[in-house]
Amino acid sequence: MRCPDTREELKAIADKYKCDWVEGSWETEGEHCDAINQYTEGYDWLVRFDADEIYPEGSIKHYINQAEKTNCKNFTLPFVHFWRSFSRVCRDGSYPQRLTNLKGGEGLKILDDGKRKYTILHFGYAQPTKYIIYKMQVHGHKREWRPDWFKKRWLNNAQEDVHPVCYIPPMWNCEPFDKTKLPEVLKKHKFFRKDLIE
Numbered sequence: 001m002r003c004p005d006t007r008e009e010l011k012a013i014a015d016k017y018k019c020d021w022v023e024g025s026w027e028t029e030g031e032h033c034d035a036i037n038q039y040t041e042g043y044d045w046l047v048r049f050d051a052d053e054i055y056p057e058g059s060i061k062h063y064i065n066q067a068e069k070t071n072c073k074n075f076t077l078p079f080v081h082f083w084r085s086f087s088r089v090c091r092d093g094s095y096p097q098r099l100t101n102l103k104g105g106e107g108l109k110i111l112d113d114g115k116r117k118y119t120i121l122h123f124g125y126a127q128p129t130k131y132i133i134y135k136m137q138v139h140g141h142k143r144e145w146r147p148d149w150f151k152k153r154w155l156n157n158a159q160e161d162v163h164p165v166c167y168i169p170p171m172w173n174c175e176p177f178d179k180t181k182l183p184e185v186l187k188k189h190k191f192f193r194k195d196l197i198e
Helices: 007-014 029-039 059-067 129-138 149-154
Strands: 045-047 074-076 079-083 088-090 097-101 108-110 120-125 174-176
Touching (some): 045 059, 059 074
Antiparallel strands (some): 045 097
């Protein structure tokens, strides 16, 4: 399925499935994420994901199976962040919270990714510059964005300290990634062979 470029394309895809389309305006990413809570009654688990994240096949089952063995409510999942190509990534220990036990528990736990078999692939920064400019205007963390990030990090294709919000300590230093290990569907992506996504 091709990634939609417009609201209308995304809505057309959503309309094919059983889902409620909710639009709104939120001041922060936290408020945006919490807006789902009014729709969770009757469900056991909440999996939060962004459109630029790829969950490997079997990963949700893998993480829920781990989570069920704890008394925690919230869980962070291991991520790898692609930087300007499919062959450069950044890693950090600040995994985002993506799984919630809606039936109870308390606290937060980091789940294991099965020797990187189930690591979530984040392509938020393996995008053309025009999408990054748009992202900077609408992102949930736009008020926290580093003022010099676009010019000094993005346009210069920096390889160290490239996180757009966090910079103490420097985060997201790039390292090589063997893109031949990506799922087959990503090998067909128009950016797969690019050394630099511009």
